[in-house]
Amino acid sequence: xxxxxxxxxxxxxxxxxxxxxxxxxxxxxxxxxxxxxxxxxxxxxxxxxxxxxxxxxxxxxxxxxxxxxxxxxxxxxxxxxxxxxxxxxxxxxxxxxxxxxxxxxxxxxxxxxxxxxxxxxxxxxxxxxxxxxxxxxxxxxxxxxxxxxxxxxxxxxxxxxxxxxxxxxxxxxxxxxxxxxxxxxxxxxxxxxxxxxxxxxxxxxxxxxxxxxxxxxxxxxxxxxxxxxxxxxxxxxxxxxxxxxxxxxxxxxxxxxxxxxxxxxxxxxxxxxxxxxxxxxxxxxxxxxxxxxxxxxxxxxxxxxxxxxxxxxxxxxxxxxxxxxxxxxxxxxxxxxxxxxxxxxxxxxxxxxxxxxxxxxxxxxxxxxxxxxxxxxxxxxxxxxxxxxxxxxxxx
Amino acid sequence: xxxxxxxxxxxxxxxxxxxxxxxxxxxxxxxxxxxxxxxxxxxxxxxxxxxxxxxxxxxxxxxxxxxxxxxxxxxxxxxxxxxxxxxxxxxxxxxxxxxxxxxxxxxxxxxxxxxxxxxxxxxxxxxxxxxxxxxxxxxxxxxxxxxxxxxxxxxxxxxxxxxxxxxxxxxxxxxxxxxxxxxxxxxxxxxxxxxxxxxxxxxxxxxxxxxxxxxxxxxxxxxxxxxxxxxxxxxxxxxxxxxxxxxxxxxxxxxxxxxxxxxxxxxxxxxxxxxxxxxxxxxxxxxxxxxxxxxxxxxxxxxxxxxxxxxxxxxxxxxxxxxxxxxxxxxxxxxxxxxxxxxxxxxxxxxxxxxxx
Numbered sequence: 001x002x003x004x005x006x007x008x009x010x011x012x013x014x015x016x017x018x019x020x021x022x023x024x025x026x027x028x029x030x031x032x033x034x035x036x037x038x039x040x041x042x043x044x045x046x047x048x049x050x051x052x053x054x055x056x057x058x059x060x061x062x063x064x065x066x067x068x069x070x071x072x073x074x075x076x077x078x079x080x081x082x083x084x085x086x087x088x089x090x091x092x093x094x095x096x097x098x099x100x101x102x103x104x105x106x107x108x109x110x111x112x113x114x115x116x117x118x119x120x121x122x123x124x125x126x127x128x129x130x131x132x133x134x135x136x137x138x139x140x141x142x143x144x145x146x147x148x149x150x151x152x153x154x155x156x157x158x159x160x161x162x163x164x165x166x167x168x169x170x171x172x173x174x175x176x177x178x179x180x181x182x183x184x185x186x187x188x189x190x191x192x193x194x195x196x197x198x199x200x201x202x203x204x205x206x207x208x209x210x211x212x213x214x215x216x217x218x219x220x221x222x223x224x225x226x227x228x229x230x231x232x233x234x235x236x237x238x239x240x241x242x243x244x245x246x247x248x249x250x251x252x253x254x255x256x257x258x259x260x261x262x263x264x265x266x267x268x269x270x271x272x273x274x275x276x277x278x279x280x281x282x283x284x285x286x287x288x289x290x291x292x293x294x295x296x297x298x299x300x301x302x303x304x305x306x307x308x309x310x311x312x313x314x315x316x317x318x319x320x321x322x323x324x325x326x327x328x329x330x331x332x333x334x335x336x337x338x339x340x341x342x343x344x345x346x347x348x349x350x351x352x353x354x355x356x357x358x359x360x361x362x363x364x365x366x367x368x369x370x371x372x373x374x375x376x377x378x379x380x381x382x383x384x385x386x387x388x389x390x391x392x393x394x395x396x
Numbered sequence: 397x398x399x400x401x402x403x404x405x406x407x408x409x410x411x412x413x414x415x416x417x418x419x420x421x422x423x424x425x426x427x428x429x430x431x432x433x434x435x436x437x438x439x440x441x442x443x444x445x446x447x448x449x450x451x452x453x454x455x456x457x458x459x460x461x462x463x464x465x466x467x468x469x470x471x472x473x474x475x476x477x478x479x480x481x482x483x484x485x486x487x488x489x490x491x492x493x494x495x496x497x498x499x500x501x502x503x504x505x506x507x508x509x510x511x512x513x514x515x516x517x518x519x520x521x522x523x524x525x526x527x528x529x530x531x532x533x534x535x536x537x538x539x540x541x542x543x544x545x546x547x548x549x550x551x552x553x554x555x556x557x558x559x560x561x562x563x564x565x566x567x568x569x570x571x572x573x574x575x576x577x578x579x580x581x582x583x584x585x586x587x588x589x590x591x592x593x594x595x596x597x598x599x600x601x602x603x604x605x606x607x608x609x610x611x612x613x614x615x616x617x618x619x620x621x622x623x624x625x626x627x628x629x630x631x632x633x634x635x636x637x638x639x640x641x642x643x644x645x646x647x648x649x650x651x652x653x654x655x656x657x658x659x660x661x662x663x664x665x666x667x668x669x670x671x672x673x674x675x676x677x678x679x680x681x682x683x684x685x686x687x688x689x690x691x692x693x694x695x696x697x698x699x700x701x702x703x704x705x706x707x708x709x710x711x712x713x714x715x716x717x718x719x720x721x722x723x724x725x726x727x728x729x730x731x732x733x734x735x736x737x738x739x740x741x742x743x744x745x746x747x748x749x750x751x752x753x
Contacts, residue, residue, distance in 0.1 A: 002654040009668065265746055280732045284682070292656075384648065388650075
């Protein structure tokens with residue numbers, strides 16, 4: 001029923017991954033000691049300098065082929081780097097979308113031109129991507145996008161509006177899901193993916209401030225923007241299939257259950273060596289639930305690793321862990337909130353954004369961002385509908 | 397590397413076939429009355445499944461603890477009414493590790509309750525055992541009880557004939573024997589100093605691991621039944637599986653089941669490799685017990701009233717889930733231990749402890 005072919009018993013990190021973990025930890029300790037970044041929760045921080053420093057270590061695009069700037073490392077090692085960054089609340093927003101989504105999509109579907117143009121620059125930490133999916137009229141119902149691309153000589157003219165586009169004001173380019181032929185009844189047909197450079201004429205980026213005043217969301221207007229043919233990702237008309245084909249890794253990564261983890265560490269610090277029985281039980285339970293989610297996430301990452309002989313570094317397609325991956329996101333996003341409530345209820349603390357007390361600040365940062373995790377990348381309700389469909393099959 | 401090896405695949409395949417061929421409603425109904433299924437036990441013995449993970453040179457069937465874990469998950473999935481975990485994972489493990497020959501037949505092990513003790517003293521050339529043990533699984537049907545007893549010079553492992561003990565029958569919610577055993581200077585048939593790694597803590601860890609694996613399997617069974625029911629049952633002119641309210645519950649149930657499977661199987665690997673057993677087993681028992689609470693109630697909610705009847709099969713899984721979550725320490729007990737350790741170690745090693753190999 002689940003994980004039929006995954007050997008959790010044998011799942012342990014090989015020596016190179018353990019060595020890598022120590023390197024990442026040492027690097028992050030030195031960064032924090034040097035004051036190069038301030039750990040923050042909630043909104044991921046965009047720090048191009050930090051991104052370039054970790055790129056120099058080979059930690060961006062690390063599973064990609066060497067000819068595109070990658071290191072051809074196993075997924076497991078990327079998993080280790082990702083979870084260490086999250087544990088340290090490191091500022092990874094600049095490379096996040098490109099490392100996790102854009103790069104793998106380009107590897108699988110992109111032309112040689114696109115791969116050569118973007119992947120090495122992403123891996124050097126010099127090129128940042130945003131994702132142009134949602135629109136004012138298309139939230140959960142992504143296939144209803146209305147941004148249109150009309151074919152013209154040598155390319156496409158794109159008109160429409162994207163929304164909730166994180167870091168579009170800092171990124172160089174974004175993936176745009178748009179309609180390239182009219183809705184013919186099958187709404188999943190006629191969609192395509194284009195790479196649009198954000199400095200192109202006709203592109204306007206406007207901030208959408210978050211409720212705490214911070215700026216990462218944007219709306220992006222596309223007014224008759226010319227996009228040359230070579231910027232088409234994969235095949236015209238296959239956009240839906242391309243967007244949904246690589247969701248397993250995206251949904252099951254440590255970022256789905258670890259974004260409030262540093263708050264748990266601060267809670268443990270505040271509780272001290274011998275807290276009361278209630279606190280012990282809550283901390284023990286949170287530890288167990290994190291351990292279990294992590295094993296699940298790790299099992300998926302390793303099972304999807306295509307192995308060293310892979311052509312393009314894309315996930316192994318012979319193993320379908322789509323349901324299990326969606327379940328990691330569903331449970332992980334709720335787990336993150338359990339940490340918030342434990343911190344609130346076990347110690348006397350009030351959320352305060354501008355304070356030197358780290359527990360108070362982390363609490364403030366996580367409380368205001370708590371609603372986002374169960375909305376972005378597919379709401380809980382849509383995700384569960386999808387999971388149920390996979391469990392039930394077609395019910396007639 | 398992390399897909400199943402051929403030996404495990406063959407083991408899983410043959411065990412699945414055996415359980416599927418033999419465990420049916422009739423067998424389960426009879427076992428509810430009789431306490432177990434002797435015929436299923438014979439089939440399992442013929443296939444050498446009870447002694448998987450016990451070394452061949454000690455009289456076992458060979459294989460690893462992870463192999464045994466795969467079998468226990470299946471035993472839970474088929475709600476097999478036999479002392480599979482007690483015979484291999486607990487009793488035979490203690491015997492083999494202590495260099496004692498394995499007796500034939502179904503075995504059980506004790507003590508299972510933290511407060512219970514068996515005292516052993518050497519008297520005219522043999523070991524005599526005394527003590528009162530609560531809720532020993534399957535004691536009245538076991539051919540031998542394998543006990544971890546306190547002797548003046550340290551722990552010993554002893555094998556006794558249940559006929560020599562006073563046994564007060566009891567049962568868990570699913571009707572599995574959980575008997576009180578009283579020993580008054582009962583002579584051990586065989587005994588030896590407890591072998592390497594055999595202690596009360598490890599006995600409990602292995603018991604908790606076994607129940608975690610069985611709960612993961614029973615959750616799979618309850619989910620399977622719930623999915624089938626939602627596909628077939630019609631109300632308001634539609635199959636209930638077409639209602640989003642039901643779909644959302646089944647999805648949540650799916651998550652609880654999947655994470656239970658991942659946690660229980662992972663814990664077996666950690667114990668096998670000699671990793672952080674407390675972290676792994678406590679986490680598995682806590683998580684599978686939480687999943688049992690959530691999952692069993694969703695299963696019944698999806699089924700409506702038919703699910704609570706004696707004739708419908710769901711209760712074989714849910715009654716076991718509700719019983720097993722308490723056995724070998726419930727989620728609160730393990731969480732307190734794990735939490736106390738976390739707090740003692742402090743915040744800084746927390747992440748490295750969690751990610752240690």
